[in-house]
Amino acid sequence: MHYWIIGAVAAIGAVGGFVNVFIGDSGFHLPKTEDDVWQPGFVGIVVVGCIAALGSWATLTPLDLVGPKATALALKTGDIANALIIGFGGAKWFKSESDKKILQKTAAIAAGKNGNNDAAKTIATATPLQALKTAIKM
Numbered sequence: 001m002h003y004w005i006i007g008a009v010a011a012i013g014a015v016g017g018f019v020n021v022f023i024g025d026s027g028f029h030l031p032k033t034e035d036d037v038w039q040p041g042f043v044g045i046v047v048v049g050c051i052a053a054l055g056s057w058a059t060l061t062p063l064d065l066v067g068p069k070a071t072a073l074a075l076k077t078g079d080i081a082n083a084l085i086i087g088f089g090g091a092k093w094f095k096s097e098s099d100k101k102i103l104q105k106t107a108a109i110a111a112g113k114n115g116n117n118d119a120a121k122t123i124a125t126a127t128p129l130q131a132l133k134t135a136i137k138m
Contacts, residue, residue: 002073005073006054008075009053009083010083012084013054013084014047014087016091017091018049020049031044037102037129039098045094048091049087051090052089053084056082057082099128102128103132106131106135109132109136110135119135
């Protein structure tokens with residue numbers, strides 16, 4: 001049995017997730033909590049890319065991996081491309097969900113404060129974390 005193929009699909013998905021780390025404003029950092037908001041960091045994003053790629057590959061490649069009817073595995077170029085794209089997309093979705101929570105918290109804080117045109121302009125163009133910090137300072 002070629003279990004290395006499963007590892008390769010997971011690793012390629014992790015690469016897709018890792019590429020996603022550098023897109024947007026989340027940056028390259030370890031998981032942390034800042035302003036009461038948990039940020040998954042590059043570790044969380046890479047893990048999600050890995051899991052997404054494995055899940056996609058498993059649904060597209062229904063095989064018996066153990067037992068008397070175990071099927072030999074083969075790694076095709078389509079599997080590699082799919083793992084890379086799904087790993088990237090899964091990580092992007094995960095980052096979007098994290099940003100959504102930050103922006104919801106920002107809106108809740110800003111709604112409870114007096115109007116501030118300068119803060120509104122900053123929030124409208126800032127990254128989610130910068131927007132949250134601006135709302136907290138209002």
